[in-house]
Amino acid sequence: MATPVNQRVKKRRDVLRAAGFRPVQICMPDTRRPDFAEECRRQSQNVAAADAADRYLDAFMDVALS
Template sequence: MAKQQDVSGVATRVSRHRKKLREQGLRPIQMWVIDTRHPDFAEEARRQGAAVAQSAGEADDQAFIDAISDLDV
């Protein structure tokens, strides 16, 4: 278990770092993203992919994805 002194040292460094970032005009945000490890993720991704593939704008959608994708990796 971490000592109180160790924890407060980390908290001080983090506080200084955040203060410096704020001085640079940045602010912290919290962002929630899809958990790709969730058991339902793959099924939902397949469902949404199939819906896009069957949509009237599929060709335009795919052209857009192709245009912004760097496939020469």
């Protein structure tokens, strides 16, 4: 008889914990949503506008690169 899923998951997590890991839950945007691409575009435009308005950014990036 197969082991129930929750027991297999618990066993796997116990092995990972014993190896020094801990489980972390991460929430990600749903890329399948119809408005996902438009929201990415909107946020990218906001970042680009903020970068363009920052007159010290290019100098900072040059120093960081060197």
